Amino acid sequence: MNKAYYIAAGLAAIYAAFYLRKAKAGKKVVAVVGDSLSLSNAGWQNILTKRYGWNVDNFSKIGQSTGQALARFKAASKKYDTVFIFLGANDTYGGINPVTSIDNLKQIIRIAKEDGAKTIVIPGILSSKVSNSAEALKYDDLKSKMIYLPGMVVPILRTVDPKDVPDGIHFGASTHKQLAELIDSWSLR
Numbered sequence: 001m002n003k004a005y006y007i008a009a010g011l012a013a014i015y016a017a018f019y020l021r022k023a024k025a026g027k028k029v030v031a032v033v034g035d036s037l038s039l040s041n042a043g044w045q046n047i048l049t050k051r052y053g054w055n056v057d058n059f060s061k062i063g064q065s066t067g068q069a070l071a072r073f074k075a076a077s078k079k080y081d082t083v084f085i086f087l088g089a090n091d092t093y094g095g096i097n098p099v100t101s102i103d104n105l106k107q108i109i110r111i112a113k114e115d116g117a118k119t120i121v122i123p124g125i126l127s128s129k130v131s132n133s134a135e136a137l138k139y140d141d142l143k144s145k146m147i148y149l150p151g152m153v154v155p156i157l158r159t160v161d162p163k164d165v166p167d168g169i170h171f172g173a174s175t176h177k178q179l180a181e182l183i184d185s186w187s188l189r
Contacts, residue, residue, distance in 0.1 A: 027053055027054060027055050028052065028054045028055070028081040028082060029054070029055045029056075029057075029078065029079070029080050029081050030049070030054040030055065030056045030057070030080060030081060030082045030083070030084065031056070031057050031058075031059060031073070031076070031078075031080040031082075031083045031084070031112070031117070032045045032056060032057070032058045032059060032060055032083075032084045032086070033059045033060065033069050033072075033073050033083060033084065033085045033086070033087065033108055034058075034059070034060035034064070034069070034084070034085070034086040034087055034122075035060055035061065035062065035063065035064040035065075035069075035086070035087060035089060035090050036060070036061075036062040036063065036064075036170060037060075037086055037089065037124060037169075037170065037171075038058065038060040038084075038086050039058070039060050039061075039062065040173075040176060042172075042173040042176055042177075043176050044122075044176045044177075044179040044180040044183060045058065045060075045084065047176065047177060047180035048180050048183065048184060048188070051180075051184070052188070057076070057078065057080070059072050059073055059076070060086075063090055064087070064090060065087075065090045065091050065094060065096060065101075065104075066087045066088065066091050066096070066100070066101045066104035066105055066108075067091075067096070067100070067104050069085075069087055069104070069108065070104045070107050070108050073108050073111060073112075074111060079115045079116060079117070080112065080115065080117045081117060081118065082117060082118045082119075082120060083108070083109075083112040083117045083118070083119050083120070084120050084122060084183075085105060085108055085109065085119060085120070085121045085122065086121075086122040086124060087101075087104075087105065088101055088105075088123070088124075088139065088142050088143065088146070089124075089139060089169055091142070092135055092138050092139040092142055093135050093139070093169075098138075098141065098142045098145060101142055102142075102145055102146070102149070105121065105146070105149055106149060106150070109121070109149060109150055109151050113150070113151065118151070118152065119150075119151035119152065120151065120152045120153075120154060120183065120187045121146055121149050121151060121152065121153045121154065122154050122179070122183060123143035123146045123147075123153065123154065123155075123156045124143065124156065124157065124179070125156065125157045125158075125160045125165065125171065125175065125179070126140060126156050126157065126158045126160060127139045127140050127143075127168065127169075128140050129158065129160050129162065130160055130162040130165040130168050131165075131168030131169075133168065136168060140156075143156055152186075152187045154182060154183050154186045154187055155182065155186060157175070157178060157179050157182050159178065160175055160178070161174065161175070
C-alpha cells in the first residue's frame, strides 16, 4: 500500500472519531411531563428513548394532575429540546374542571416554548373504547379539546385492545408500543 492510502485512511479515522464524538455529545435532552401512564418500564417513553438515545428527565408522577405537573415543571431549571406532555386522566377522574386542565396544559407548553423546546402533547387512547364509564367519556371530551393546544398534538390512538387496558386507564406493553409508534410516526420522523 502506498503512503497516500495510509494518510487518507488516517484522516478518515480522525474525521470519523471527531464526527462520532460530536454526534454523541449532541444527544437530545427530553422532558416527559405526565402521570402514571408515562412511568411504565415498558412504556412509550422508554421505547422512544431506547430508539433515539435521548437524555430524559421524567417529571411524571403517579396520580399527578395537570396543576401538580405544571408546578413541578416550573421548578425545572434545565432547557429541553423536546417536551412530551401526557396528562389529563387524574384531572378527569378527580373532577377537575376541563377548562382548568386545558389552561394548565397551555402554561406547560408556554414555559417549554419560551425555553426553545418543541412540545408534543399526547392525548393517549380512546378511553371509551375500553370503558363506558362516565369518566371515560369525560376524559375523551378533554382529549378532544387538546387538539386546539399550541404545538404538536398527536392523534388519539383508536385501535386499542380492551384486554390490554384492564382497568380502563392503564395500558399494557402492546398498547404502549402502539402509542410509541403513533408518536414516532406523527411527530418525530
